[in-house]
Amino acid sequence: MDVHRRKKIEIVVESGMLAEVVDWLVGHGVRGYTTIPKVSGFGRQGRRATDEPSGVFENTLVIAIAPEPVARQILAESVERLRDYAAIVYLSDVEVARPDHF
């Protein structure tokens, strides 16, 4: 079987910004994404939790797969775009079987 190299983009972002983030990914031609809501943890912004009524301390994980140039562009833009929000953006290498999907 042929495998094809792609980049996986993972973005942990405050839940209120999810709509902005997925619009931005789609604007770059990303053809699909997966979201995992209500993720919690700890980081630069302190405790991120899902047990508070306004939801401002809650994170969502967004996973997308894209060709390397697209992923690098997204990573570069994320610095300014998500500057003041709770967000972590990182890329990793993945292999896929169906290149036309990503």
Next chain:
Amino acid sequence: MVEILSLAGANLLSPMVLCFVLGAVAAAIRSDLEIPEAIAKGLAIYLMLAIGMKGGLALAKSGADNVLAAFMAALALSFSLPLLAYGALRALRAVGPVDAAAVAAHYGSVSVVTFVTAVEFIGARGAAYDGVLVAMLAAMETPAIVTGLLLARRAIGATMPQVPVRRAKLLREVLVNGSIVVLVGGFVIGWAAGPVGMKKVEPFVVDIFNGMLCLFLLDMGLVAVRQLRSARELSPRLIAFALTLPLANGAIGVAAAQLLGFGVGSTTLLATLCASASYIAVPAAMRLALPQARPAIYVTLSLGVTFPFNIAVGIPLYFAVAERLAR
């Protein structure tokens, strides 16, 4: 003074406040007690629908002679109250201008649960209130956000986020958020159905209301103390601000109520609205529109300090003042 203290004491022994205390104690001793989120959300929807219906029914019974004046007063209060909060925070040198603007928006806006608790409080003491107060509650949620953002813009000018969040999304967030829709919807339903129609849902809207409020306040006690415990950014100055500003805002509310010719119950509720601070709608809006401000400060102050203060001490105090003025 003695009278106020005895009233506050009696309030502390109400089942609703005791449930709030139970939640607070459970969180303080690190119990694993938890109200499932879906249930808490369901309870919130119930309380807002019921309080909306009660307000609409009260309006249907009393007629609407001063509705427009009251509504305009509510808008004016919400627009202007953040100015006092902002001035106080800057004078105290408690936080920078951006955090001060964000906190100020919370204190100009309102807390629905505090209002609901006050409705129960005056109801238990046989004081009636005007239905228009529910419309005032809805009117006071948003204008303060605008004032807070203007204060922030004046302070930081050009360093607003380079990628502004779409205005439409922000507007949707504040104008048609679920709580406002269900509250205003319930209000219209209560008003349209009138006394005859509302008889059909009386067991739901009236009889079980206080029990539901007990459960909800139990959860709020847990949430408030957990928020307070996770806070690392509160200075004594900020805590002093969150305990004293409600008194100043409450006094403004009492004065406005006098101008509007309100009775004891409505005066108590307007003072409560002015004294309360938002901890759901405004934080969500501030995160989108003013991400430089720290939620660890504004959520903790409004939810962890001012909310419990109003539930335990503020509401009976505003009621005592309203009663004194009515004599």
